[in-house]
Amino acid sequence: MNDRKSFPKNTDVARSVLPVPDIPPVGPTTYDARDPAAKFPPITPLRPPSGAPNVLVVLLDDVGFGASSAFGGPCHTPTAERLAAGGLKYTRFHTTALCSPTRAALIGGRNHHTVGMGAITEFATSAPGYSSMRPNTCAPLPEVLKLNGYATAHIGKCHEVPVWETSPVGPFDRWPTPGNGFEYFYGFFGGETDQWYPTLREGITPMEPWGTPEQGYHLTPDLTQRAITWIGQQRALAPDKPFFMYFATGATHAPHHCPKEWADKYRGKFDEGWDVQRERTFARQKELGVIPSDAELTPRSEGIPAWDEMDEALKPFLRRQMENYAGFLEHTDHHVGLLIDELERLELLDDTLIYLIIGDNGASAEGSLQGTFNELISISGMGELETPEYFNARLDKLGGPESTPHYAVGWAHAMCTPYQWTKQVASHWGGTRNGTIVHWPAGISARGELRHQFCHVIDVAQTVLDAAGLPAPTFVNGVMQKPFEGTSMTYSFDDGDAPERHDTQYFEMMCNRGIYHQGWSAVTKHRTPWETTGDAGIALDDDKWELYDGNNDWTQAHDLSKELPAKLRELQRLFLIEACKYNVLPLDDRGFERVLPDVAGRPTLVGDRQILLPGMGGMVEQHVVNWRNRSWSLTALIEVPTGGANGVILNLGGHGGGWSLYLKESVPTFCYNLFGLHWTHVRGERPTPEGEHQVRVEFAYDGGGLGRGGTITLYLDGEQVGTGRLDRTESIGFGYEYTEVGRDAQSPVTDDYVDGDSKFTGTIRWIEMEGGQDSHEHMIDPASIFRAAMAKQ
Known part of the structure; x- marks a missing residue:
């Protein structure tokens, strides 16, 4: 294989202004190219300085300090341990305590409020520190690296795009590509996605998973293979060009989707509960030296019940929650290991600076005090539906495609051992301290050592620039830049006793x-x-x-x-x-x-009326008219061919909850799926004839509060053909699956049609969706809306 170090490097390029200005060579002007004086220097592609490493930043999601075995936790993470043995473990590395802010600070190299990400994107306001809009005075690290000759890729989760800019119409200047400096993106937007049925994009194009769960699909292996393929292509076609890859798994964020065989490896290991697990993890952390021998275990945080206080009927389900989560984290670590194996096979491992940041915040305590089989039920304030009998009847399905689970608060707290509190709590180390491993054999002589200097996620960008021999730019795209706000960690690479330099945060x-x-x-x-x-x-x-x-x-x-x-x-x-x-x-x-x-001061994408056209897709709930807790209607102009038609006109949601308007043997049908617990089908009295027709569904909301019922009425060419009742409705949202015109693209809302067999066989001319004027938002419990937004980040 070619050695990229043997290729020429632009060592004399002035890099404080990016893009590097094009300065034509100065020389004699000649008429004939055959003139001996008509010589010009060869074209040399821009590359970083000689010795600049490849960079791989791996960011796991919602993993507490006390989860990974590398930092004393119960979840087996051999890849993390392998990298630590060949590198350094940082025991006082910190995040911001929440998803979007940590990610924006990581790639921005500046504090999260500096780059406008004081909270998750769904909570953006017009205040500068909370707008979710990175200023153009803060060019992100991948943009700086790209303009210095690096190849750049973002694989996995992206929760840094303002919500009103996430639809298929953009704008795209804050998307990973082209706006954040990545040349390639494959992953998903938002705080979470279904690991079995993810909402994927490649660049700006919506994508479908290569298969179904039954065929073996799961998001983490898919992301890993994409990363391996991209790196292999870079090595094959541009071996002299170093790469920067940001590999951000959707794991281990809820829903905790784990192949059963991985969860089964932990069967019985958590039978004694979360209090005992905290004690075990604490002892192991002292053995490993990731906390001092005189450290004290903090008491259980206020409001978290003791294991012995939990209902005995719940405990089989509670134990399985943690078995499932542990398998999920080990499964994730395994696939990160496959990526590391590929770097080694390509002889790139020694010359790649790797950051493995085990969590973008502490473990998530957003799953309620008892946990949940279907987080949409808990988010919607209907937790009473999930009884011990409900849970225990579904033990074997927990983590599989029929579930969208999250573990109980007690387990989250245990995964943040030895600290107080969890994710969201930026005041205490349980929310912000995440075990981090740095591996770079060519640049770090120390092996298997601990580093206890205080560090923060904003330090990564400055460290990468230092390792690459690159200055922080003064101007990018003609705009003067704010300095990077982090502190390079390189001073600590070979000196464990070096006084810490990031001493205020x-x-x-x-x-x-x-x-x-x-x-x-x-x-x-x-x-x-x-x-x-x-x-x-x-x-x-x-x-x-x-x-x-x-x-x-x-x-x-x-x-x-x-x-x-x-x-x-x-x-x-x-x-x-x-x-x-x-x-x-x-x-x-x-x-x-x-x-x-309107109150927060941010834009909205749609109002109370919307026209959808054939071919539109890649939309999620915030891209369509709000239909929750109000009356609404949907009218479609369709053409039925000779012989009739089948398939979906429009749907929202999937197997865990949603609704769908479709034809079955040409009969207009509406299905409302309440969290996979109950399906209401309203069917028309007769099939739709051949030719052009209007099919309409109206929902008349009962009103009087949140998640109330209502009446469904079906119309064919203005004539009522069917009616039915819903006793209650989902009040917050049906999750994260794509809405597509003319098919149910992911998990099916109803078994009236099966996955992959829902495409409308007629022709859709247009669809109009309209929210009624009888909004009952003034009666909605504001806390429920807030809870839902926070639980999905």
């Missing part, structure tokens, strides 16, 4: 906030992840602050706020200074208001 998420400074931390928790609002009635200024001495208290176990009030005030003041510097203010603890675009 603020944290803020949903008004959970804190400040780290030279070992000390001052923190305050304003809201609890599994609750839907901030602490009821507590003003921001009344939040209780805590003070911890990290030089002597590794786990934030001893609050010193009463003993050292002057030190606390000093750090509180420093938090406000940092908050002013990085666009954190104004603090915003609103919930429901931030979900409403």
Whole structure:
């Protein structure tokens, strides 16, 4: 194989202005190309400086510090252990406590509020720190690398695009490609997707999975194979060109979809519950040295029940939740390992700087106190439907294609051992401390060592630039740039005792906030992840602050706020200074208001009336008229061929809940699937004749609150042909599957048609969807809307 180091490098290129300006050679002007003076220097493709490594950043999703075996957890992660043995384990690496902000900070190289991502994209407001719109003064790392001659690819999850820009019409200037500097993208948008039926895109084009779950499809192997293929192509066609790959799995975010054989490997291993597991993990962490021998295990966080307090009838399901999650994480680690194996096979491993960041935040406590088989039920506030009998009847299906599961809060807390709290809680290390491994044999002489310097996700970009010998640019695309805000970690690569250089860092998420400074931390928790609002009635200024001495208290176990009030005030003041510097203010603890675009000050894509045309697809719920908790109608002009027609006119959702308007043997039919628990079919009295006709469904909402029932009426050419009742409806959303005109593209809403056999066999001219004027939004519990938005991030 070609050695890319043998190719010439542009070592004398001025790189502070990007793109590098094209400066034509200066020389004599000749008339005849055969003139000996008519010589020009050869064209040399732009490349980084000699010795610049390949870069692979692997970011797992929703994995707590105490989950991976590499950091003392119960989930077997041999790939992480292998990379750690050949590299470094960072025990004090931090994220932002939430998905979109961590990802924006990672690729942006700046604090999450600096790049406008103070919360998830669905909560964007018009305030600069919360707009979800990265300023053009903050060119992201992949853009900088691309303009310096790197090949760039993003494989996997993307939750950094403003929600109003995610439809098939864009705009695309904040998509991974072309807007974020990636030349290739294959993955999905949003906080989560179904691992068996994902909503995929390649570049800006919607894609379908290569097969069904029955045929062996699962998202993580698919992403891995795409990554392997892309790297192989780069090696084959441009061996002198280093690459930057951002590999962001959808795992282990909910839904916890795991092939059964991987979950079965853990059968019986969690029978004693989450309190015992915390103790076991804590002891193992001390053995590994990822926490000091004198560290203390923090008490169970307030509001989390003890294992012994849980209903015995629930415990078989609770145990299986954790078996399923552990299998999910090991399955993910295995496929990351296949990618590492391919780097080794291609002789690229030694010269590739690898970051394995085990979680974009702490473990997720968004699955309720008992967990869920179908998270849509819990999100919609209908948790009473999931009884112990319901759970235990579905034990063998947990993690499979018929489920959309999430584990209980107690397991999430255990996966954040030894720290307090979980994901969303930016004040405490349980929400922000994620085990991280750095592997680069050609650039790091140390092997299998620990590093305890304080680090933050914004440090990755500056580290990569340092390793590549590249400056942070002053101008990109003609715009003066804000400096990168992270600290290069290269100083610690070969010196475990080097004094830490990132010694001040603020944290803020949903008004959970804190400040780290030279070992000390001052923190305050304003809201609890599994609750839907901030602490009821507590003003921001009344939040209780805590003070911890990290030089002597590794786990934030001893609050010193009463003993050292002057030190606390000093750090509180420093938090406000940092908050002013990085666009954190104004603090915003609103919930429901931030979900409403008009109140939050962000654009919307659609109003109360919409026309859909043949060929339209790749749409998710926010791309169509809001139909929840109100009356609505859908009218389609179709043409039925000789012999009749079958298939879907329009659907929304899938096997876990949704609705579909379709013809079955030419008969207009509407199916409403309530969370896979109950299917209501309303069928027309007669088939649709050959020729052009209007098929219409109307839903008349009962009103009076959230998720109420209503009457369904079917019409054919304006004449009523069928009617039926729904006793209750889904109130928040049916998830993340694509809506396509003329077919149910992913998991089927109803078994009236099967997966892959739903395409409409007639012709659709147009579809009109309209929301009624009887909106009952004023009666909707605002906390329910907030809960749903947070649970899907």
